[in-house]
Amino acid sequence: MKNASDSGGSQFCGRTRREFLWETGGGFTATALAGMLGDSFFANQSLAADGATKFESPLAVKKPHFKAKAKSVIFLFMYGGPSQVETFDYKPKLYPLDGKTIDVKTFGRGGRKSKGRVVGPKWKFKRYGKCGKMVSDLFPHLGTCVDDIGFIHSMYADSPLHGSALLNMNSGRVLSGNPCVGTWATYGLGSENQNLPGFVVMLSKKGGPISGAKNWTSGYMPASYQGTVVKASGTPILDLARPAGVSKEAQRRMLDQLNHMNSAHLADHPTNSNLAARIASYELAFNMQKHAPEAVDFNQESEATRKLYGVGESRTDDFGSKCLLARRLVERGVRFIQIYSGGAHNDDNWDAHAGMERNHTFHAGNTDKPIAGLIKDLKQRGMLDETLIVWGGEFGRQPTAEYAKGTGRDHNSYGFTMFMAGGGIKGGESVGKTDELGAHAIENRFHVKNLHATMLTQMGLDPNKLSFFYNGLNQKLVGVEGAEPIHQLIS
Secondary structure, eight states: OBOTTOOSOOOSSSOOGGGGGGGTOOOGGGGTSTTOSOHHHHHHHOBOTTSSSBOOOTTSOOOOSSOOSOSEEEEEEETTOOOGGGTTOOOGGGGGGTTOEEEEEEEETTEEEEEEEBOOOSSOEEEETTTTEEEETTOHHHHTTGGGEEEEEEEEOSOSSHHHHHHHHHHSSSSSSSOOHHHHHHHHHOOSOTTSOSEEEEOBTTBOOTTGGGGGOOTTSOGGGSOEEOOSSSSSSTTOSOOTTOOHHHHHHHHHHHHHHHHHHHHHOTTOHHHHHHHHHHHHHHHHHHHHHHHTOGGGSOHHHHHHHTTTSTTTHHHHHHHHHHHHHHHTTOOEEEEEEOOSSGGGTTOOSSOHHHHHHHHHHHHHHHHHHHHHHHHHTTOGGGEEEEEEOSOEEEEEESSSSSSOEEEEOSSEEEEEESTTBOTTEEEOEEOTTSSSEEESOEEHHHHHHHHHHHTTOOTTTOBEEETTEEEOTTOTTOOOOOGGGBO
16 A cells, blocks of 8 residues: 555555554444544554554545645535536537437437437527636626636546446446545545544435445545545534433543543553554544534624525525535645535436426526635635635536437536636636537547546645555556546646
């Protein structure tokens, strides 16, 4: 295993200190929270697997490979696949072709086709910003931010099916069991806040995406690096509150006694990292009872700030609250935050098979103001330069209709749009190109792995060096073959 701070080689048969939680199994919140306790606790309580080296918390801050431009990432995941030709990829030749059957190769849920009925874009586009970027009328608020955004119009992925495409966008692979990008970020850099998760996931009220927790799993890495699901209101982390009738003081006394007994046992068994993890889990849970609720206390925010995100407005309150919480978590040192727009199936997300107008009007209307608010808020606080925002879905949509009638579009993994902002990304830039129909990426094509490489690079991690030894290989997010970042967008 090799990360940003390791200098030695990998162990084949023995365990390393960062592998200890992988062997512990379950525990508090699936032990995803174990190991976040500060170094001081572990320094006094535990040794590494060799029985001599002082143990280091898996999420202790680690040095990057080189100077980072982004300290944190906020990944805004538009689950279901937003249509590129209805959002940010302006295709004027599609409008007059509306309703006409043309020759075009597509591959989606409905299989491979060689012709189809064109669905003209359902919204007009207009120019925004100094860069003159064409943006759909779906996003009037984001249109005002284009000079801070770098658009990628030539993304492509490995699968046109939701389950495997979600895994592909999150982990770089179409099969389950692999660490996701948030895991790689926290593995490589740790977390600057030892009282909160290093990797946070926020889901839609409608539910999670297909494959659920597989999209934020740590895979073959220790469980301490997997995502923790957090809510933007109420109880932020499930099963975190202390039992009814138990005071903070009583809970502290109980934990102290428990830790005393566990520590005594650990002294006789210094290599028992399972026990050390259990002690850490109890302590972290106790600390988070204070820090997690404070993070979601929006009463600390001004009315103007809440309004900027659309918090309190019926249409935008849910996603706006998540975006505001993301900014507050970044301020508190959380390394990687992923927010899902859309949940469950069909029109509960961006999967517009039935009709574009109703689907995209709903989801864009829920997210446009909050995302623009996030960009503007980070910028005015001087935080945008060190926070990388990523927007996109698991794929895009075809220029042709899926069914004989209606305006629904099938999935398209051959060419779609994503964007990034902040964190050393050039604003007001657009790279890559799809054909005149928006069906295929044809110029400066960028695979999902190039996107992942860019994210790691901006965080100061070399995507072709960051590795974890597993199954006989130094595994990498970008694959053993490697991948280059999107240099055209890096300032």
